[in-house]
Amino acid sequence: MIKHLRLSNVGPAATMELEFGRRLNLLTGDNGLGKSFLLDIAWWAMTRRWPAEVNCKLTAGKVALPTDKKMGAEIAFSFSAASKTMDDASSFDPRMQGWAVRPGRPANPRLVFYALADGSFAVWDPARNYWRQGNDEGRERPSAYVFSPNEVWDGLQREDGVWLCNGLIRDWAGWQKENGRAFESLTAVLDVLSPSADERIVPGALTRISLDDVRDMPTLKMPYGQEVPVVHASSGMRRIISLAYFLVWCWEEHVKAKALLGEEPDSKTVFLVDEVESHLHPKWQRTVIPALMRVMNTLLSTSDVQLLAVTHSPLIMASVEPFFDRTQDAWFDFDLIDSRVRLEQRQFFRHGDVRSWLVSEAFDMKSGYSLEAERVLEEASVALSDEKFSNADARALDERLRGVLSETDPFWMRWRFVAEKKGWLP
Numbered sequence: 001m002i003k004h005l006r007l008s009n010v011g012p013a014a015t016m017e018l019e020f021g022r023r024l025n026l027l028t029g030d031n032g033l034g035k036s037f038l039l040d041i042a043w044w045a046m047t048r049r050w051p052a053e054v055n056c057k058l059t060a061g062k063v064a065l066p067t068d069k070k071m072g073a074e075i076a077f078s079f080s081a082a083s084k085t086m087d088d089a090s091s092f093d094p095r096m097q098g099w100a101v102r103p104g105r106p107a108n109p110r111l112v113f114y115a116l117a118d119g120s121f122a123v124w125d126p127a128r129n130y131w132r133q134g135n136d137e138g139r140e141r142p143s144a145y146v147f148s149p150n151e152v153w154d155g156l157q158r159e160d161g162v163w164l165c166n167g168l169i170r171d172w173a174g175w176q177k178e179n180g181r182a183f184e185s186l187t188a189v190l191d192v193l194s195p196s197a198d199e200r201i202v203p204g205a206l207t208r209i210s211l212d213d214v215r216d217m218p219t220l221k222m223p224y225g226q227e228v229p230v231v232h233a234s235s236g237m238r239r240i241i242s243l244a245y246f247l248v249w250c251w252e253e254h255v256k257a258k259a260l261l262g263e264e265p266d267s268k269t270v271f272l273v274d275e276v277e278s279h280l281h282p283k284w285q286r287t288v289i290p291a292l293m294r295v296m297n298t299l300l301s302t303s304d305v306q307l308l309a310v311t312h313s314p315l316i317m318a319s320v321e322p323f324f325d326r327t328q329d330a331w332f333d334f335d336l337i338d339s340r341v342r343l344e345q346r347q348f349f350r351h352g353d354v355r356s357w358l359v360s361e362a363f364d365m366k367s368g369y370s371l372e373a374e375r376v377l378e379e380a381s382v383a384l385s386d387e388k389f390s391n392a393d394a395r396a397l398d399e400r401l402r403g404v405l406s407e408t409d410p411f412w413m414r415w416r417f418v419a420e421k422k423g424w425l426p
Helices: 035-047 149-154 169-176 181-192 233-260 289-299 314-319 354-358 371-384 391-404 411-422
Strands: 004-010 015-019 023-027 073-079 084-093 110-115 120-123 145-147 161-163 217-221 226-231 268-273 304-310 329-337 340-346
Touching: 004 035, 004 329, 015 329, 015 340, 023 035, 023 084, 023 169, 023 314, 035 073, 035 110, 035 120, 035 304, 120 371, 145 149, 149 169, 149 233, 149 329, 161 411, 169 181, 169 233, 233 289, 268 289, 289 304, 289 314, 314 354, 371 391, 371 411, 391 411
Parallel strands: 023 304, 023 329, 110 268, 268 304
Antiparallel strands: 004 015, 004 073, 073 084, 110 120, 120 145, 217 226, 329 340
């Protein structure tokens, strides 16, 4: 797993330093403060290639550059493997416009999955990537497999035309026809990632969607009785089924590669997931993190998973309360203070519900109300202690409160008690 990361003169802050938890790591903070950037750095530290450097079709995952071009920049990191820790560091070379790395393959022994916020995916597999070292003979393996959103569905080709991956549509259809281990794994992973027991994601029968598209198209059995082609599924469903497919494809290819090498499959995995709640309904947001933690146990009997997840969702934070363990999990929060970005590892406290998380340090909201309701409530709170507040002003404010608050809002009890006592309202 990735254990430690330190950035100097890279990104929105002068320095950043993190000591990751060995299991679950949550990253919160406002937009533009560096959360996605940090996942890119973590991916690079474990694989030594930037996602967009491997696949130029990506709009994210670009090479990180020094913040101040006149100063040196460094990325330092460490991994833990078995009983030892491996440390490394890289400095930016201005003339090469890149980061100096040691020759040979990365020391990281784990499978690394990266789900980017735009629907792109990347995987680094110790069985298939970075084999050649020094003067070793033979073809150099791909540095990683990186998919644009379309390539996840339609397939990934090498520059010379060789197909590296058939894509979700063709592989799913092929697996379903074979009805073997791969389809069994896909069905199981879809079930684990389902939002609830009443809304299972279940593959339907293969179909055709047009006279001109000769592909056998996978479908999903919907709760309302219809079977919908996967290309017509909602954004949230597509997000989940593409994640499920990608994980199964990566694992199947890893198992086959290990068999060719005469080795046992690895059971250690790192997930990087940017905006894990992307496109998901709130009820799905409450289940996705626990489900991702269980996915690898679905694919193999024993697994050791480390998850780094960026989120803007208070439901995500509330969903991890039952199993967050301070001895192996961590929460990192980005803040903008005095025009400077600050990254801090915060103590994780149970807040009990989503509204409390909204006003916590994770999201820094004043309240869970609309902006208009928030302004009116602030005015009403001031009015309650204003001895010069007139009856006419109170009636006008009462009318505004009725326009923004529900009839059962707890503020009414306080407002009506004071209003009746002061004789503001009839």
